[in-house]
Amino acid sequence: MDRSFPIKHISILGSTGSIGRNVLEIAAMFPERFVIEALAAKNNIDILAGQIRQFRPKLVSLFDESSADRLQKQLPKDISVQILFGDEGYKAVATHHAVDIVVSSMVGAAGLFPTLAAIRSGKDIALANKETLVMAGEIVMQEARKHNVRILPVDSEHSAVFQCIAGQRPSEIAKILLTASGGPFLNRPGHTFDTIRLADALNHPNWDMGKKITIDSATLMNKGLEVIEAKHLFAISEDRIEVVVHPQSIIHSMVSFHDGSVLAQLGIPDMKGAIAYALSWPERLALKQPVPDFAAIGSLHFQRPDLEKFPCLAYAYEACRKGGTLPAVLNAANEIAVQAFLDSRLPFIRIPDVIRRTMDSHQIDKQPKLSDIKNADQWARLQAGEFINRIESSGKS
Ligand code: MG
Numbered sequence: 001m002d003r004s005f006p007i008k009h010i011s012i013l014g015s016t017g018s019i020g021r022n023v024l025e026i027a028a029m030f031p032e033r034f035v036i037e038a039l040a041a042k043n044n045i046d047i048l049a050g051q052i053r054q055f056r057p058k059l060v061s062l063f064d065e066s067s068a069d070r071l072q073k074q075l076p077k078d079i080s081v082q083i084l085f086g087d088e089g090y091k092a093v094a095t096h097h098a099v100d101i102v103v104s105s106m107v108g109a110a111g112l113f114p115t116l117a118a119i120r121s122g123k124d125i126a127l128a129n130k131e132t133l134v135m136a137g138e139i140v141m142q143e144a145r146k147h148n149v150r151i152l153p154v155d156s157e158h159s160a161v162f163q164c165i166a167g168q169r170p171s172e173i174a175k176i177l178l179t180a181s182g183g184p185f186l187n188r189p190g191h192t193f194d195t196i197r198l199a200d201a202l203n204h205p206n207w208d209m210g211k212k213i214t215i216d217s218a219t220l221m222n223k224g225l226e227v228i229e230a231k232h233l234f235a236i237s238e239d240r241i242e243v244v245v246h247p248q249s250i251i252h253s254m255v256s257f258h259d260g261s262v263l264a265q266l267g268i269p270d271m272k273g274a275i276a277y278a279l280s281w282p283e284r285l286a287l288k289q290p291v292p293d294f295a296a297i298g299s300l301h302f303q304r305p306d307l308e309k310f311p312c313l314a315y316a317y318e319a320c321r322k323g324g325t326l327p328a329v330l331n332a333a334n335e336i337a338v339q340a341f342l343d344s345r346l347p348f349i350r351i352p353d354v355i356r357r358t359m360d361s362h363q364i365d366k367q368p369k370l371s372d373i374k375n376a377d378q379w380a381r382l383q384a385g386e387f388i389n390r391i392e393s394s395g396k397s
Pocket of ligand 1: 156157226
């Protein structure tokens, strides 16, 4: 066994989602290298109970007390685990004294505060939760520098960029080229977007992910949020971040340098590679993932994103450029609109309208504190909800 690799003690915020489950699969493959100390989930008791039996964490937390009670009843008596709930419970998982690295993979804005708590207690972060950097990128990166914490990207695109710039001089980077699969509607004519059904949007061609992010991929908002994240993570302005549609998702992203050279990171479209790299960096785990069969693939394809069909990407660039509270507003309005689409209350084609209208009615605070960001987030949720109600009632009349 390779002793040069230190054992890492892990806690996972969002252990029952697709990222969390993949982290645990990797931890199970390398039990001599990873110890699971604490887990947090929303309310998926059945999956969490299984994870507790397998990994024996010391602490778990759920969203509310009734979920915590149900979990307690479901666990065999011989398992001793502390069960908490709510904000304090999530914070305890994020800051547990034995933990070296916190996997931040909760869905949505709820991930921001526990992730910040982890940073402030000096934990390295394997970051999958997009909202942390989208909502409060400046504050989060400032705190990370202050507490000497590393933010290791879990998202495949940012992981690719992180791998491409390793050992390079920041001053020599020209552009970040984020690849996008284009989602299920890349080749669907724009005039047919009004007939898109939920099942069509949930059917992603390459990646197997949660529902929210799958819809975000279909609108290209996912790529927009990734542009905002990349800006903060790599301290580069948005006019030097370009989105390239690459439907095969073999190239996970690229970086160009000022001599015209381009480095790319490639692999099969499976999130395990990026997750494992964030957990084991600067080493690489012997994951035994297959290498793409290039001869079978034949050729790789690229195109520019169509901003008329996918206005969410343009809105994200705008929010990124204007900054302040606007990225948080964009994100919150999107979350509400996507949920309304998932609940069959809002047509797919109206998701961008809700975001646009919410952004237009927002008074941007250019230098927000965390509390201002939180307020802007809450405001945007209510505002977007009102726009959706209006769209819904006009549709019924
Ligand atoms: Mg991604």
